Amino acid sequence: MILHPGVLALVLSSLLVSGMVLFASWQGLRVLRAWDLASGSARQLDLERRTYLVSTLLAAALGIELVSLFLYVFTADAVAPLLTGAMCAAGTLRATAFGTPVLLLKLVNFLLAGVWLVVNHADGLGHDYPLVRKKYALLLPLAPLVVLEAGGQLAHFAEIRPDVITSCCGSLFASGGDGLGADLAALPPGPSSVAFFVAVSAVFAVGAVFHATGRGGVPFALAAGLALPVALAGIVSFVSPYLYEMPTHHCPFCLLQREYGYVGYPLYATLLGGAVAGMGVGAIAPARRIESLAVAVPVLQRRLASASMLLYAIFTMIVTWRLDASALRS
Amino acid sequence: MIELRDVSKVFHQGRSDELVAVSGLELSLEAGALTVFRGPSGSGKTTLLALVGCMARPSSGRIFVQGREVTSLPERFLTAVRRRTFGFVFQQFHLVRGVNALENVMLPAYPLGERRGDLVRRALGLLESLEIRHRASARADWLSGGEAQRVAIARALVNDPEVIVADEPTAHLDTRVSREVLGILAGLRDRGKTVLVASHDPLVHESPLVDRVVGMRDGRIEGEGT
Numbered sequence: 078m079i080l081h082p083g084v085l086a087l088v089l090s091s092l093l094v095s096g097m098v099l100f101a102s103w104q105g106l107r108v109l110r111a112w113d114l115a116s117g118s119a120r121q122l123d124l125e126r127r128t129y130l131v132s133t134l135l136a137a138a139l140g141i142e143l144v145s146l147f148l149y150v151f152t153a154d155a156v157a158p159l160l161t162g163a164m165c166a167a168g169t170l171r172a173t174a175f176g177t178p179v180l181l182l183k184l185v186n187f188l189l190a191g192v193w194l195v196v197n198h199a200d201g202l203g204h205d206y207p208l209v210r211k212k213y214a215l216l217l218p219l220a221p222l223v224v225l226e227a228g229g230q231l232a233h234f235a236e237i238r239p240d241v242i243t244s245c246c247g248s249l250f251a252s253g254g255d256g257l258g259a260d261l262a263a264l265p266p267g268p269s270s271v272a273f274f275v276a277v278s279a280v281f282a283v284g285a286v287f288h289a290t291g292r293g294g295v296p297f298a299l300a301a302g303l304a305l306p307v308a309l310a311g312i313v314s315f316v317s318p319y320l321y322e323m324p325t326h327h328c329p330f331c332l333l334q335r336e337y338g339y340v341g342y343p344l345y346a347t348l349l350g351g352a353v354a355g356m357g358v359g360a361i362a363p364a365r366r367i368e369s370l371a372v373a374v375p376v377l378q379r380r381l382a383s384a385s386m387l388l389y390a391i392f393t394m395i396v397t398w399r400l401d402a403s404a405l406r407s
Numbered sequence: 408m409i410e411l412r413d414v415s416k417v418f419h420q421g422r423s424d425e426l427v428a429v430s431g432l433e434l435s436l437e438a439g440a441l442t443v444f445r446g447p448s449g450s451g452k453t454t455l456l457a458l459v460g461c462m463a464r465p466s467s468g469r470i471f472v473q474g475r476e477v478t479s480l481p482e483r484f485l486t487a488v489r490r491r492t493f494g495f496v497f498q499q500f501h502l503v504r505g506v507n508a509l510e511n512v513m514l515p516a517y518p519l520g521e522r523r524g525d526l527v528r529r530a531l532g533l534l535e536s537l538e539i540r541h542r543a544s545a546r547a548d549w550l551s552g553g554e555a556q557r558v559a560i561a562r563a564l565v566n567d568p569e570v571i572v573a574d575e576p577t578a579h580l581d582t583r584v585s586r587e588v589l590g591i592l593a594g595l596r597d598r599g600k601t602v603l604v605a606s607h608d609p610l611v612h613e614s615p616l617v618d619r620v621v622g623m624r625d626g627r628i629e630g631e632g633t
Contacts, residue, residue: 114479117413117469125479126464204484 079159083152084234090141090148091227097138102220104131105213114205128209132197135216139190142223146183146349147342149230154333159239166330167246167258175233182226188305189219191353192360199361199377203369208361246328250313262327264314273311276304277393280355284386287358287378294362294378301355301385308348308392316396319403344395351388354381408438408601409459409570414468416454416626428454429626432468436603437619438569441596444605445612446623452605453574455623459603460572461489473569490518494563496573500555502547508534508558509543516565526565533561537591553584560591570601577608585610592616 078084104127113121153166153176163169170176193215200208250258283300287293309329317327320337333341358381364370365378400406414432419425429451436442436459444452457463458470461477470478477488494515502511512530534540539557542550550558556576563571573592577585585608593616596602606612612620622629 117465117467117478119415119467122465122467122478129481201481201483204480206479206481 078235079156079237079239081152081156083148083155087145087148087152088231088234090145091223091230094138094142094145095224095227097135098216098220098223101131101135101138102213102216104128105216108209108213112206112210125206128206132200132212136194136197139194142190143187143194146187147346149180149183150330150333154330156237160237160243161240162242162245164245164331165328165334167249167328168243169237170330171249172238172241172243173233173236175229175236179226179229179233182222182229186219186222186226187349188302188353188356189215189222191349192356193219195353195357195381196360199364199370199374202373202377203367205369207367207369208364246326246330250317250327250329251325258313258327261310261313264310266315266318269311269314272307273315273396274393276300276307277389280304280351280389281386284355284382287382291375291379294365294382295359297382297385298356298359298362301352301358301389304355304389305348305352312344312396316400319400319405322404324405340395340399344392347388347392347395351385351392354388355385357381358385408473409436410434410471411459412469412471414458414465414470416451416458416463417466420466427626429458429465432626432628434621434628436601438601439596439599440618441593441602441604441616442619442621443612443617444603444621444623445607446629447607449625450623451626452607452623454626456572456574456603456605460493460495460570461485462495490515490566492568492570494566494568494571496556496559496563496571496576498575498578500552500559500579502550502555502558502562504548505546507544507546508539508550508554508561511547511558512561512565515562519566530561530565533564534558537561552579552581553587556580556584556588557591560588564595568600570603571595573602573604575606575608576604577606577611582610589614589616 108124108128111120112124150166153169157163157165157169160168160172163172170180193212196208196212196215200206200212249256250262279300280297283293283297287297313327313329317329317332318324320332320340321328330341331337332344333339358378361374361378364374367374411432411434415430416428417425418428432455444455446452454463458465459472461472465478468478469476472488472492475488477485480488502508503514509527509530512533513526516526516530531540531543534543534557537557537560539554539561542554542558545554547555547558560571563573571592576588576592580588589611592602592604596618604611611617619631621631
């Protein structure tokens, strides 16, 4: 194992988060089985106290989970110079069979954790734990994924060998190669750029309708959620070559490096933040019918929708700015 | 006004030093009455007041305040109920030392963000009504026991709560001052407040000013009188 501070932080934090999520899931099973707000039994009162504590701790743990996605790619990028053949995070992720699956798992967990945090926040706005069962039910599929991610991440960092040659991003994201990266790189730039701007425009259009009418939370969530994979594909297929000013370079990781002003971090942060906030609007939409949340949830939905649209707007502005400033245009 | 259903409070539950402070309490407390909980030390009076005043949660059972169930409320909702519904008067006064009487009275209102000028006027009015305005600028540690308890009562009233909870309010006062404090509490009752007092002082629970006396022993209700 490479004893890089990022590696140690990731391994330790993943163990912490896994432990917290498992504990919270066990607590969640108790809630799902025995929760009865009408009862004044010692067991029910104990559950009420515990769920408040567990929710608070879990919110912190899942906050770490969100940050860990960025720390993972940052660390992968930071240790790349130590690996033979690696030029950026892509090479580090490719160094073992676990690297890329863990990244995809982290991406899924980022979205699930983000939505869980939104649901948990909405639950805290009601005086009668209105979403307590739903948020623990949502936690149950998240728990094994977080544990799987922690195990995969540990295996990845444990198996990395600096003396074993790994692939560089130029071959992983070459349009003539094999694999998902190559397939994305091979997407035709014209249609993928149209899909990119249509997807982002749909977020603003559906968001505007939602703001005007207060209706359409679920369609907005779908638009914000669908824009994420379309935008990620767009970054690989047509944004990256403009950004690197190299028609054949499609790597989505090099843009996290100093040479490109670390532009990848605000790019991915706004994209992922916009997607999570937008998906959160839909996740809490059914709660509008709950009496104790009837006032608070529409307000929260509007804030989330505004945040999602703002983040997508910043993301689009960064992309447009880099496309416009690229020497490849001339 | 306030209803307790099968309320128990156990400290250190499951340990060797487990203590059942109150057990299986069923009680209804009327609005606008001065109710005294009478009983020896360790009978559960203070625990009962803490539970009713939302300062502690029961181990089992439910408490309803103005028809609203409060035992299950998450902490931030409970804080709002505690702040707006209850005013507390403690045996040891619990005034903040080094701060003057006026500031002590205003302290519970600070989180509500009221304009300071309005708050000062209201606090001075309360001190006036309790005949202690002349000591408004005196530091809390310079006040006599009787003065400190009047300031504490003014502090309990600053958010205009509907319920005043007083735990042994005469414990450190001489007979004359104790009668004055009891008179003040009865006056609050006459102005529509619900007053709950825990006391083992006969001067309090034998007073004709009291509407209802609830006897307690070993965490249970022992008997009632009026």
